[in-house]
Amino acid sequence: MTDARPVAVITGAAGGIGAALVEAFEAGGWQVVSTDRRPLARTDHVVGDVAAASEPQSAAGRALIDALRVATGGRAKAVIHNAAHQVVKPSQQLSTADWAASLGANLLAPFWLTMALREELVHNQGCMLAISSIHERLTKPGFVAYATSKAALSGLVRALAVELGAELRCNALCPAAIATPMLRAGFEGREAAYRELEAHHPVGRVGTPAEVAATALFMCSDAARFMNGACVDLSGGISARLHDPA
Secondary structure (H helix, E strand, O other): OOOOOOEEEEEOOOOHHHHHHHHHHHHOOOEEEEEEOOOOOOOOEEEOOHHHHHOOOOHHHHHHHHHHHHHHOOOEEEEEEOOOOOOOOOHHHOOHHHHHHHHHHHHHHHHHHHHHHHHHHHHOOOEEEEEOOHHHOOOOOOOHHHHHHHHHHHHHHHHHHHHHOOOOEEEEEEEOOEOOHHHHHHOOOOHHHHHHHHHHOOOOOOEOHHHHHHHHHHHHOHHHOOOOOOEEEEOOOHHHOOOOOO
């Protein structure tokens, strides 16, 4: 019997947000084709660095795209660009390799992978969703490469939404701090600093991977078909807060 479920391609599926996305989409009736550098115990998981798609004519890029096309079977209805590369260092210490890795994974790979899957996404009246970041507009020292790449990613979403029009919806989701294992590990032994981070968010806490996934699921659903070119803020209100001295 042919599987009639729509297919969602989710990159960076082994991370905290990625795992939540996989769980939410499968619970929502989707088949998930996942990809990550790390293997997962899934029959529809493609092991590979999605950054390879930033050079689609390279051997690694072609292999990754071909494997994803085989896995989707022409049924891709959504591609969720969740995989990302983050460099945190002062701008004067950034190398050309840092810039290449940041722009490759966070901007070029989402573009070329969307283009590679465009035909079946259009055929299935689907969408592209980029997991961008609050850093697309609001950032802090040390995040020059990351913030620039996320600003470009959100710009790409808006431009593609205009160019592709009714063919393919393109949106971005822009979270603030999310309680992933990676974030918590960065605050290990610094609980006071973590509590301070939570307090800076007007809701009094950071977000959860499940909240990101639930929002993404709605944005990719047919209930959101009028949503196109949107960069949705998911920041707990911190993006509206002015941090001036009292």
